[in-house]
Amino acid sequence: MKRTGIFIALLVIMSSMMYFEEKEITGTVTSAQDGSPIPGVNVKVKGTTNRTMTNINGYYSIKVPESGTLVFSLPGYATKEVKVGNKGVINVAMEMRIEAEDLAEVAATQSARKKEYRRSEQKSMGRPMMDVSYNSPPPLENYPVHNTEEYDAINENIFHGALKNPLSTFSIDVDAASYSNVRRFLNNGQLPPKDAVRIEEMVNYFSYDYPQPDGQDPFSITTEISAAPWNTKHKLVHIGLQGRKISTEKLPPSNLVFLIDVSGSMSSANKLPLLKSAFKLLVDELRPQDNVAIVVYAGAAGLVLPSTAGSDKETIINALEQLSAGGSTAGGAGINLAYNVAQQHFKKGGNNRVILATDGDFNVGASSNAEMERLIEEKRDSGIFLTVLGFGMGNYKDSKMEVIADKGNGNYAYIDNILEAKKVFVNEFGGTLFTIAKDVKIQVEFNPAKVKAYRLIGYENRALRNEDFNNDKKDAGELGAGHTVTALYEIIPVGVESQFDPIDELKYQENKIAQEAYKSKELMTVKLRYKQPDGDKSKLITHALMDNQVDLDKTSANFKWSAAVAGFGMLLRNSEFKGDLTHDDVLKLAQESKGSDQEGYRIEFINMVKSFGLLARK
Known part of the structure; x- marks a missing residue:
């Protein structure tokens, strides 16, 4: 009888050990929308404190009992539960969930994760931390009690009359900091400060499909004209530069x-x-x-x-x-x-x-x-x-x-986040680190016979005096290998009445337009100056743009995408120039021009616009 009791006890112990025996589960978490890896997903054994996070490639590894259940969660995505059973590899596709309750979930989960983040920081003090611990979006509690972020004021560019002010001069800008900073605010369920939104940096966050340069100059020039999506009586001019790509x-x-x-x-x-x-x-x-x-x-x-x-x-x-x-x-x-x-x-x-x-x-x-x-x-x-x-x-x-x-x-x-680091240091390695042209300046001369007024969209902090264009001592922007630069002008054509007409006709004097201007088909002339990375003397390139406007629905993906991003920037800034543009209009333009989007940057933008729509309705 005693032996029977011992035998039964051993069976209970062995079965318990089998029940609690853990095995390693690995897998990858991807987006159900486009198959791209999702970093920072919280992978937890249900009913325990055992958890990990996916790395930059969406990969995770965790020890789980066979009877356990894995819970995959990330604000903005539908939580998914998977029973382990006899599986060794569990790959999960998570559905994006852009609903109003997600915004509340972001804020709620931040509070719950506060102690976890603090514990991980204290635990890691003095020794290396695992990469996966950085991959989740930064928690809201990292804001100090008094927010002391600093942004320079941006006074949005206005319309200038082409007859009195025919020249527009600015330095190129390949920076993209504003876009990822704006994304950080929206991902945390907040609208960004108005002055954090630099529209040219949002537009230039993305690469465009411009042709490679085929001559001696280190970049090509592409131009396009159509109606402005936010004011169809106005024209929108798209100017694109493509830096020469150089293999690593x-x-x-x-x-x-x-x-x-x-x-x-x-x-x-x-x-x-x-x-x-x-x-x-x-x-x-x-x-x-x-x-x-x-x-x-x-x-x-x-x-x-x-x-x-x-x-x-x-x-x-x-x-x-x-x-x-x-x-x-x-x-x-x-x-x-x-x-x-x-x-x-x-x-x-x-x-x-x-x-x-x-x-x-x-x-x-x-x-x-x-x-x-x-x-x-x-x-x-x-x-x-x-x-x-x-x-x-x-x-x-x-x-x-x-x-x-x-x-x-x-x-x-x-x-x-770590994906932005990958974009800067891996995907755009050449453009980030290798300059192919420095002090790149653009000067546009408008034909007053065709253009009543114009305004440069963005680039407020990059404006130059007209005299600076020919001054080789004046510093300007740098262009990296493979980088693209995009600039947009909104134009009021001659003969169009607009609330933004800059000035009335003068009473005591008149400015005459040359007869050649009336005969010309040119809308404007784009001039560029640049120096070699180790040079001191600039080279001039001139490109005349004919007034060949096409319908918006027939424009290139480059044109539509840049217009969508610029329009979104104007909505974020609540710009006086946004006209009747809505976030639905931005979504339509963006969805029409998303293209192949191998890295997922454009689908991310589309989801940001959706999030903005929810926040704006609050």
Whole structure:
């Protein structure tokens, strides 16, 4: 009898062990809409605290008992539950759910995840963190109690009369920081501040299908005309530049200095930890002929990694892993040291660049916009270019970041998640790091016989005086390998009455239009100036645009997509020029011109517009 009892007890124990025995489940989470991987999905064993998150490729790995159930959740998607059973691989396709309750869910889940994020940050202090812990959207609680984000005021471009003001001059802008920053607000269930919306940066976030240059110039020019979707009495002119694409193996060697802010303000998960993950992606792209040094700054600046060959990836990544946040922010000292290190290892004919990663919260040494601007301008003539990467929220200083990039022969991106880091450092590796033309300026002369008035959409912070166009000492924007640049003009044709007519006819004088202008079929002439990356003298390109308007529904995908994004920017800014445009109109244009969208950037935009529609109705 005693033996029988022991036997039964052993059976119970063995069955319990079998019940609780765990096995490793792996899989990939993708979008049911387009099959693209979804990072940051919360994968949890139901009824337990055992969980993980999907990485940049949507991959996850977790140990689960056979009797367990996996729960896949992410705000904006329908939660999915799958019983494990005898499965070893569980792949999941998640349905996007753009409903009003999702916006409430985003806010509600942030509170529930607050303690989890804080625990993970404390737990990881002093040792490397897993990449997957950074992939989820940054939580709302990372905002300080008092939001101190800073944006320069944008006074939207107005209409100018072509007879009195026939010239429009501006610097190109390939920055895309505004778009990803706007996305961050909308993903967190908030409308962005009006001045956070720079329409040209939203338009230029996307690549366009322009032809490659076939001559000596490093870029091609494409133009198109149709009716403005928000005011059909007006015309919309589309100007596109396509930088020459260069294969990675043919790119010149790089001399890079990572300048990393490790001050106390960088401690949260969507700052320094995300920054480390982002830079690892770049390190993976480096070649043996490339070199990287790492400079950090907090209360003081220091060199933590001497210039190291790109083939020694383990050494570079180990140096990144050792970084931790703490102290005040001596940005000026860090910039000086980084440029000095870059100068010491200068590669003639190569790509010499400082990559600054920060939230922009400088508070020691040179910290005002004017001081930082002068400091960067001093460094500009050294032949060293600048890339500025913004991270974080709540105390984010967009105004300073934009100034630094603008004055430093550089570009500016905002990294809100690991997929954005992949876009900047992997998908657009050449365009981000390799300049093919600098000081690129555009000047447009309008034919007053055909154009009553015009306005440039966006580029408010890039406006130049007309006299600056021929001045080779005047700094302007840079164009990277493979990058596209798009600019849009809204035009009031001669003979059209508009509420935006700039001025009345003059009483005491008149301006005469040349007879040649009346005879010409030209609507406008586009002139461009650019310099070689190591040059001091600019080259002029001239392109006349004929008044060949086509119906909007017959325009290219390039035209429709840029118009959709510009229109969305005007809605976000509540622009006086938005006319009768609605978010449904933007959606229609975008859906008609989405194209193949291999990386999923355009479907993401479409979903942002849907989210905006829900927020705007509140």
